[in-house]
Amino acid sequence: MAAFNIWKPIKYLILTIMAIIFLTPIYVIVVTSLKPLDEVSLANMWALPTAIDFSSYSHAFSELAPNFMNSIYLVIPATLLSALLGAMNGYVLSKWKFKGSELIFTVILFGMFIPYQSILIPLIQFLRNIEMYNSIAGLVLTHVVYGLPITTLMFRNFYANIPDTMLEAAKIDGASFLGIFRHIIIPLSITGFVVVAIWQFTNIWNEFLFAVTITNSDSQPIMVALQNLSGSQIVQWNVQMAGALLAAMPTLLVYILLGKYFVRGLLAGSVKG
Amino acid sequence: MAEQAVKGEEHDYTERNKTAVQADPGKKPRRKISKDQWVALGFLAPSFILVLIFVYGFIGWTGWVSVSNWNTLVPDFSFAGLKNYIYLFNDYRFQADLRNTVFFTILFIGLVIVMGLGLSILIDQKLKGESIFRNIFLFPMALSFVVTGVVWQWLLNPSTGYNQFLAVFGIQPKWYTDTNILAGFEWGSIEFGLPVAIIAVVIAAVWQMTGFSLAMYLAGLRGIPDELREAARMDGASELQIYKKVILPMLMPITVSVVIIMAHISLKIFDLIYAMTGSGANFVTDVPGVYMFETTFRGNYYANGAAIAIIMLLLVAVFIVPYLLTNRRSGN
Structure with a gap:
């Protein structure tokens, strides 16, 4: 079936895009929670932390x-x-x-x-x-x-x-x-x-x-x-x-x-x- | 299919069971009940009595509070008639709540079904890595609505979150802070129409609950034998026609279940909205669940809160009672 081969990458593409969208909240949680306080800003929400900092976890945990x-x-x-x-x-x-x-x-x-x-x-x-x-x-x-x-x-x-x-x-x-x-x-x-x-x-x-x-x-x-x-x-x-x-x-x-x-x-x- | 596994067998266990045991443990039996049957009733009775008191008794009690004058800290059970209900239906906030519930419910159910059905069909194509995709779409189901609310209030915050990507296209939605009502017209004391802010809450709720309909549809799709599709293909049906004419009709009972379950979640929703947005400016994201909580436990308007709760129960019952009764009948 020729049609199958054309559709397959499209199906993957849709599923992958949706999967990425579904994972963005987890990305934001993890990335933000690992940032030191001075890197936490609204403008840099999506940026990766420059250094891993667990202080927010110890604060949240306490x-x-x-x-x-x-x-x-x-x-x-x-x-x-x-x-x-x-x-x-x-x-x-x-x-x-x-x-x-x-x-x-x-x-x-x-x-x-x-x-x-x-x-x-x-x-x-x-x-x-x-x-x-x-x-x-x-x-x-x-x-x-x-x-x-x-x-x-x-x-x-x-x-x-x-x-x-x-x-x-x-x-x-x-x-x-x-x-x-x-x-x-x-x-x-x-x-x-x-x-x-x-x-x-x-x-x-x-x-x-x-x-x-x-x-x-x-x-x-x-x-x-x-x-x-x-x-x-x-x-x-x-x-x-x-x-x-x-x-x-x-x-x-x-x-x-x-x-x-x-x-x-x-x-x-x-x-x- | 999910349904077949759940329906179960219906035949009675023995002849003796049929004739001897009465429905009501309290009633005097007409014939002799064996020791085993007494023990069986003893197993069931505590739970049944608890449910009678805690569900039905307490609902009756709430109904009684809802027609009382108990709108202060001190309980006052004097009869107030329908005063509290009349107050609510003339109340700006409650009218807004009903409007928001209507639009939230429609959008939420519609999107959960479309997303769940679409994704389940894509996953059901025997692609490699399908279990990874399934797990990614399903994991939000394991989270609390509170966690979802806490996270999404940042993702849909107008000054950050997804708006940083949308800036590329030059659009900056105000999400849950938007006070516009789309296609609005005067209705009672409010403007009836789609509150734009509710869309943000719908997105968060759909993110969380799509996994549910996905799992249901996937179980349904797995239950459809390949021979059926093969036969349709032999008859010259295109893939699209097979889905439209064969598969979707077969998934209809699942769609009914999803609609019922999503409807009852949506009509009683409280935690997601409480954690994510609260009532919002002009009550654009308020719902009966939030109003009931705040007026009862923050404002001590117990009778008003009880009236809201009874209205919520009636709304849910409209969906649930016919569903339970038809299921029971078809089960027998």
Whole structure:
């Protein structure tokens, strides 16, 4: 096909141009964050630094480190708990269906799409009443509850692919609901747990609305601190860029190392069952 | 295809399951429920109850706040009727928010679909290095909207960023600082039309979310068997015709999914705009999400904030409820 040979370089050209455009923000972040203060100016945004200077990183790190740790303390329990509950729900909703279980699933699923503004005022009143307002524990509870719809959806769809005959056989051998869950379902769900955990980790790490309304000062997660840093007039622009990279690093690393599972989560979470 | 993997099997597990277990754990069963089925309900019940309280209960509570007089620091649940809603629909800022949401949503969804579809078709041509391209277009999905906002406020800053390149062509857009409304006409107390400043926010949002539609379309394209294209080619169809007549119609369900998911992201958007531009001069980049946050948590107008939240929920529900219901029906 002659036409193929003409089009091929054009396709590459378009893809390459688009790729360069998509990478410009990363270029600006990296280049700016490595510049010494006297080279940071609006006019020289695109220029490479004359010497590599890590001082903006040490500055950003000293500003953001406590919040970075807050995010760690938030994201680990919230991810594990929401994944575990999602697996339990998914198991029942895919393998132990009953009259009305589809309706229950839809009722749970709707929670995934609501704008969280529509539950925020009661949520904060509630967290104040149980004295979990302005605490990491309160944010963990919030993320576990509002993570339930997506983790339930992901595990339900994941378990739907495990053949029912496998469970039938175990049942004939006298295995109980819990026995099947522990000895058949859990061992088969490792991939499912990885996909769901990566998805929840990324979402909770990046989340901002709950973080900014439920916590203040000392218990704020990283994204709120980054926003404060960038909104501050006295903080230099190179420090903001270094802070942005620090804040983005965990999810970027997960994407680079486990991108395949990240994309699977994206596809699994996007199409409703 | 993504869809088939997700739909799952629908048949009941055993005969006993069909007859014995009731939908509502609280209701008295008509027949005997086995121990396993009780445990199954025990697995599901905590989550279901949490969702009932935290989603549905709290939405009801917000609805109640939205018709109350609680517009001070001290809660006041006395009934105010639709006063807060009437206030909002006559409010300059909220009218601007609705206008901005309309244009943001249309541009954002349109561009995410066009970019995602175009790039996925190019990547699906069995070119060398396709995984590199795919990874480059997808990585912004792993970032926070806050990070995106912080970076793009500099890239689209009128006095630096991309404008340094555009200077070569002699154009210097004012991006998010532009207060012009294109094709504007009087509507309520605002000028209705495309706020130029919103384009800057759309660009940042599209940069972040194109990877999503790209991944969806790519999964769809990979699910179309080569024999189908081959057959169309045999019938004398050109490459362009194959895409127009065969492939695009087959990708239609994916397009519907992308539209729904992007619409709900766009209608509730808050963090990107809050981090990148804020409300903007004359509220040219303000959206309901930002207004709700500021009026509730900075201004203590809780009832007004609740009313904004309920309107946002209704807007999202217009897209989501029919989608969920049709999915459920086709699933059965």
